[in-house]
Amino acid sequence: MPQSDPLPQPTIWLLLGDKRGDNGQVETIGAALESELGWHCEHKHVQVREPFLFGKPRVAPTLYHIDLENSDPLQAPWPDVIITIGRSPANVALWIKEQSAGCTCLILVGKPSGYMDRFDLVITSAETLPAPYPNVLRIRLPLMRIDQPAIDQAKQAWQQRFAELPRPLVAIMVGGPTNPFVFNHSVTDRLVEEADRIIAEGGTPYFTNSRRTPSIITDQLKRRLTSQSIFYDWNDTSADNPYRGLLALADRFVVTGDSISMMVEVIHLKKPLQILPLPTGLLGGLDQRRRSLARWLYQPGKNRIGSRLRIGLARLVFRSYLIRHTRHYPGFHQMLVDLQLASWLGDAVKMPGGQLPNDIPDVLSHIQAVVGA
Numbered sequence: 001m002p003q004s005d006p007l008p009q010p011t012i013w014l015l016l017g018d019k020r021g022d023n024g025q026v027e028t029i030g031a032a033l034e035s036e037l038g039w040h041c042e043h044k045h046v047q048v049r050e051p052f053l054f055g056k057p058r059v060a061p062t063l064y065h066i067d068l069e070n071s072d073p074l075q076a077p078w079p080d081v082i083i084t085i086g087r088s089p090a091n092v093a094l095w096i097k098e099q100s101a102g103c104t105c106l107i108l109v110g111k112p113s114g115y116m117d118r119f120d121l122v123i124t125s126a127e128t129l130p131a132p133y134p135n136v137l138r139i140r141l142p143l144m145r146i147d148q149p150a151i152d153q154a155k156q157a158w159q160q161r162f163a164e165l166p167r168p169l170v171a172i173m174v175g176g177p178t179n180p181f182v183f184n185h186s187v188t189d190r191l192v193e194e195a196d197r198i199i200a201e202g203g204t205p206y207f208t209n210s211r212r213t214p215s216i217i218t219d220q221l222k223r224r225l226t227s228q229s230i231f232y233d234w235n236d237t238s239a240d241n242p243y244r245g246l247l248a249l250a251d252r253f254v255v256t257g258d259s260i261s262m263m264v265e266v267i268h269l270k271k272p273l274q275i276l277p278l279p280t281g282l283l284g285g286l287d288q289r290r291r292s293l294a295r296w297l298y299q300p301g302k303n304r305i306g307s308r309l310r311i312g313l314a315r316l317v318f319r320s321y322l323i324r325h326t327r328h329y330p331g332f333h334q335m336l337v338d339l340q341l342a343s344w345l346g347d348a349v350k351m352p353g354g355q356l357p358n359d360i361p362d363v364l365s366h367i368q369a370v371v372g373a
Contacts, residue, residue: 009039010039010105010371011079011080012033012041012081012083013042013043014029014041014042015046015083015089015093016043016044017084017085017086022085023085025110025142025143026109028360029123036360037368042079049067051065056087057087057091059091059115060094061091062094066088078099080105081105081371082104084108084109085110086110105120105371106119107120107370109123109124111124111128111326112130116130116135119135123137123143123366124136125139125141126139126140126331127331129295131317132300132314137363138300140335141267141356142264146265151247154248155245162249165204166202166203167251168198168201168251169203169206170198170205170206170253171246171254172191172205172206172254173255173256173262174208174213174256175210175262177278178329180280181257181279183217186279187276192221196226199228199229203251204230205230207231208243212258218233250271251271252273252274257333263336267336270352271352272350273342273352275342275344275345290326292328293323294323294328
């Protein structure tokens with residue numbers, strides 16, 4: 001990271017919501033600010049009201065969606081900097097910026113849902129397609145951390161349970177539909193075929209689903225898988241969740257294409273990862289073409305006339321609401337394959353051969369520049 005004159009210690013709030021994975025990205029930045037720059041960060045947790053735990057509040061500088069009694073105090077003196085992620089905490093950050101008369105610098109991790117010009121810095125990873133504005137920093141991987149002590153603990157807890165299972169032990173992690181992708185019979189067919197192939201090779205397919213997995217997909221898998229497959233149902237509260245045990249002890253992983261966070265955890269553990277791309281329906285296919293157009297239109301540009309014209313068009317399209325911020329999952333998958341961190345399901349299983357990208361120095365440099373400004 002380039003050396004620069006030290007800045008005065010700013011007051012920094014890490015504004016955290018109810019999603020652990022999201023919070024982890026903000027905490028990763030906070031830990032780097034403290035270890036690399038010596039900037040202390042104060043954690044502020046906001047509790048989202050029950051109707052908005054799964055639903056989305058409107059995008060605005062507001063607190064109407066927050067349970068203030070069960071949140072950390074939000075009062076002056078207001079911080080110099082807020083780092084946050086997600087729609088609900090971002091609304092709170094926008095509200096605080098208004099209370100501070102615009103003096104609080106806002107840094108948002110992830111895809112902005114609105115009010116993009118009020119954030120001083122937007123940090124997005126490769127699956128997100130923000131419009132190309134000067135306040136956007138594009139990085140490659142989400143800034144997730146591996147909770148190594150928790151994985152080590154899970155290894156001790158699950159080692160004996162997995163000891164008798166035929167190897168290789170293959171964790172097959174099933175997510176759920178997300179636009180523009182669908183979960184249909186073709187997905188279950190591929191998963192069942194893969195389970196049968198693993199069993200024929202003498203191994204054990206170990207399935208886990210998630211809260212987003214449609215019940216019809218779960219039921220189909222349970223009905224079609226043989227007794228040599230193991231299936232953990234996230235909805236079964238009577239069973240222990242093997243997720244971290246599998247992260248610690250599985251020999252390789254198959255992950256459905258919607259589950260970015262699962263992929264990132266696996267590649268951080270440097271274990272073989274295969275990605276199952278998901279199909280699109282008719283409308284989803286049209287939507288995917290829109291996203292592919294956005295991927296070309298919203299890519300960063302160089303200081304050339306062609307790039308400047310494209311960026312000007314991209315900003316016009318964005319302001320006209322023709323194409324807003326979106327995600328392009330196939331582009332993220334291809335990046336992992338190109339970096340030799342993953343392969344496609346159906347291709348040969350490979351140990352990861354690429355180097356994990358480290359975007360933290362670039363993130364800290366941009367934060368210093370924003371705060372210094």
